[in-house]
Amino acid sequence: NAGVTQTPKFQVLKTGQSMTLQCAQDMNHNSMYWYRQDPGMGLRLIYYSASEGTTDKGEVPNGYNVSRLNKREFSLRLESAAPSQTSVYFCASSPTGGWSRETQYFGPGTRLLVL
Amino acid sequence: AQSVSQHNHHVILSEAASLELGCNYSYGGTVNLFWYVQYPGQHLQLLLKYFSGDPLVKGIKGFEAEFIKSKFSFNLRKPSVQWSDTAEYFCAVNVNYGGSQGNLIFGKGTKLSVKP
Numbered sequence: 001n002a003g004v005t006q007t008p009k010f011q012v013l014k015t016g017q018s019m020t021l022q023c024a025q026d027m028n029h030n031s032m033y034w035y036r037q038d039p040g041m042g043l044r045l046i047y048y049s050a051s052e053g054t055t056d057k058g059e060v061p062n063g064y065n066v067s068r069l070n071k072r073e074f075s076l077r078l079e080s081a082a083p084s085q086t087s088v089y090f091c092a093s094s095p096t097g098g099w100s101r102e103t104q105y106f107g108p109g110t111r112l113l114v115l
Numbered sequence: 116a117q118s119v120s121q122h123n124h125h126v127i128l129s130e131a132a133s134l135e136l137g138c139n140y141s142y143g144g145t146v147n148l149f150w151y152v153q154y155p156g157q158h159l160q161l162l163l164k165y166f167s168g169d170p171l172v173k174g175i176k177g178f179e180a181e182f183i184k185s186k187f188s189f190n191l192r193k194p195s196v197q198w199s200d201t202a203e204y205f206c207a208v209n210v211n212y213g214g215s216q217g218n219l220i221f222g223k224g225t226k227l228s229v230k231p
Contacts, residue, residue, distance in 0.1 A: 042223040
């Protein structure tokens with residue numbers, strides 16, 4: 001099992017450009033998440049998908065869109081990148097999500113630099 | 116808004132020193148508590164978690180944490196740190212709002228540097 005995989009690992013964008021971050025999990029988990037990690041800020045939830053076919057906003061959704069393509073894949077799209085979106089992006093998954101005792105499993109991260 | 120506070124931004128210790136990292140949360144209801152660790156260049160992984168029962172929880176690599184409900188705290192401890200414990204440590208809380216979705220709320224993290 002690869003667990004949670006993310007592509008690309010690193011990306012440089014110019015302000016205004018768009019891109020999609022890909023995430024896939026092979027653990028048959030229902031719930032998937034996108035976080036951003038900034039120095040001194042910890043992890044903040046951008047969007048989540050409690051189950052296939054559903055998505056909801058997290059703490060910092062502005063400037064992002066998501067697609068739960070199927071049970072395995074959850075993508076994050078930046079339509080018009082801004083320097084404030086320079087960050088490390090982590091995808092995570094958990095078996096059922098919701099209020100639970102479950103562990104979230106994280107991918108290796110995508111480091112994004114917006115110039 | 117609910118929040119998780121980690122008091123120390125950066126802790127520097129020598130090998131064999133004891134470690135205690137503080138974590139406090141602001142929600143008074145039912146919570147599940149987690150400590151995650153991020154080693155340099157790696158992704159986050161679970162150290163330990165607590166949801167009920169014995170408030171002293173043991174995790175991987177000799178770490179433990181104590182839940183003190185009256186203090187809204189879930190401090191992480193290790194009696195003797197090693198150089199390999201150098202990492203960033205995140206406390207996280209999963210709050211039951213009475214609905215179906217309770218997302219993880221992370222603290223800002225504490226960087227631990229262990230000098231050999």
